[in-house]
Amino acid sequence: MATQPALADDRSTTGPDAANWIDVAGLHKYYRPRKSEPTHALSDIDFQVRRGEFISVVGPSGCGKTTLLKILAGLIPKSEGEVSIAGHAVTKPLPEVGMVFQAATLLPWRTILENVMVPVEIQKLDRTTHRAKAMELIEMVGLLGFEDKYPYELSGGMQQRAGICRALVHDPAVLLMDEPFGALDAMTREYMNVELLRIWQEKAATIVLVTHSIPEAVFLSDRVIVMSPRPGRITEVIDIDLPRPRDLSVMNTDRAGVYVSRIRQHFNAASVID
Amino acid sequence: MTDTSTAAVAGSDRSAPASPPPVKQKQRGKWDLRERPELWMVPAVFVLVVALWEFGVKLFDVDAFVLPPPSAIAESLWNQLTNDLFWGHFWVTTQETLVGFAIGVTVALTLGTMISQVPILEKTLMPYIVAFQTVPKVALAPLFVVWFGFGLTSKIVMAAVISFFPILINVIEGLRSADADRVQMLTVFGASRSQIFRMVRLPTALPFIFAGLDIGIVFAILGAVVGEFIGAQEGLGYLLLQTNYNFDIAGMFAVLVVLSLMGMLAHLTIRFAQRKVAFWAEENRVIGA
C-alpha cells in the first residue's frame, strides 16, 4: 500500500471489513543473528480478528507470542506473509495501536502520571482532557495516591498496572497486550481481568492478549489461539462460546471447564506445561 | 474522581497511601553516630594523622625543609589566606579552571551528541578520539604555552583539553546506553527520533555525563596548575613553584591544601547537582526494567 490514510476513514476500497480488522496471512518470521543459526520463530501464521473482538494467544515459552505481537505493533519486520490492521499493511507502528509490554518499561525519571501520559505527549494530544482520563485509569487500577511517585517507589505489580494505564490513555482502537498480568498476585489479577473486560466493552476496542494463564484466556476471550513451539505455529483456534457480559462466576460453569481442559490438553500432548 | 472504596478490592496497596507518620528512627539516623560510624571516624583519622605527623617530626627532629610539621603548615596557610596576593593567585587559577572546564563541557556535549546521533561521524572520528585519548595531555602543556603565551589563555586551553576527553567518552557511552525496551515502547506510541532522544536517550545519559563532569572538573584544575608550572606569572601553580624555589616547604603544603580543597569543593558540587538532576540513578532506586 503506497499511501497510508488515517486509520479512521476510508474503509471502502481495500475493504477491511469488520471480519478481518486484523488480518495475518502466511506470516513467517526468522531471526537471523549474525553469528548463529537462524531461528524460525513463526511459521505460516494465519488468522483474522474481527473488529471489536477479544482474542487471546496461549502457548509455551519461546513459541513466538511476543514476536507475533511485535510484528503486529510494527516494531520488527516480518520475513514473509501479509499483516494488516484496518486495511493498512503494518510496516511501522500505527497511531491507533496501544501496547502493554511483558515488562513494565516505565521511565524511571518520570512520575507514574507522567509515565501514563507518555503516549499523549508523543502524539501531541490535548493534555487537560487526557490528564483527567489518566487519573481515572490510575484510580481504576488502584494506584490512586501514587500518581506523583516514581517507579522505584512501586512494586513490580504496581509498575505493571501503570504500564496498562499508559497503553489505554489515548484510547487505542487496537490493544496488544503481552502477558500484562504476569507480575500480579492472583486477586489483583482477577480484578484487573474484570476491569479489562469492562474497558473493552466500553471502548469497543479490539484486543489481542498474550497470556500464559489458560483460565484467564477462556474468561476474557471470544477466541483463543493455541500455539506450539519451534517453529511457532497455530495448532488450534478455539471459539469461547460463553455468554456476555461475563463475571468471574462464569469460570465455575462446566462449559468453561471444558474449554480450559481442552486447551490444556495441547500442552500435555507436547509435554510442555507453560 | 469517584470514591476510593471501589478501589479497595484487592491488594493492600490499592488505597491511597495515608501519608505515613514520620519514621523517627530514620530522622535520627542521618546524624546518628551509631548508625554512621564514619561521621566520627573520618575526623578521627585526620586528627590521628596530624598528631602523629606533628610529634613524629619533633621526635625525630626532621628538618622543616624536608617535612614541616602541620602546625607550621597551618600557620603558613593562615598567612596566605589573610594575604591579598594569595587571593589574586587563587582567582586566576579558579578562572582558568572554570573557563577551561566550561569550554571542555560545551565541546564534549556537542561533539558527543553529534557522534552518537550520526553513525558516519562516529565511524570516522572514533579512531582519532581513541588515539588522542592515549596521548598524555599533560605533555601538551609546553606546546600550548608556545602557541597561546604566558597569559591565562594557554592554561584555559590546557584545562579545556584535559577535561574534554573524559566528558566526551561518557557522553557518547551514555547516549548509547538507552534501554532497547524503552526505545521500543516509545516507538510503538509513534515517537519520532527527536522525541526518543529527549524522552529516553538523554535522561539515560545523565548519570554518565555527571560521572564525566566529576572527573572533568578535577582534571581541569590539574590542567590549569600544570599550565602554570610551564610558564606563568600568577596562579596557584606559579605560587607552588615560587614557594618551592624559596625553600618555603610549609608554604608549598599550604598551597597544596588549598588545591585539594578546591578539588573537593568542585567534586561535591557536581555530586550535589547529580543527586538533584539524576535522582533516579541513586543506589536502591534502580528499577528492574
Ligand SMILES: Nc1ncnc2c1ncn2[C@@H]1O[C@H](COP(=O)(O)OP(=O)(O)OP(=O)(O)O)[C@@H](O)[C@H]1O
Ligand atoms: N531478537 C531476537 N533475536 C534472535 N532470536 C530471537 C529474538 N527474539 C526472540 N527470539 C527467538 O524467537 C523465539 C520466540 O521468542 P518470543 O520472545 O517471541 O517467545 P514468547 O512466546 O514470547 O516466549 P515467552 O512466553 O517466554 O515470553 C525464541 O526461540 C527466541 O529465542
Ligand SMILES: [Mg+2]
Ligand atoms: Mg514473550
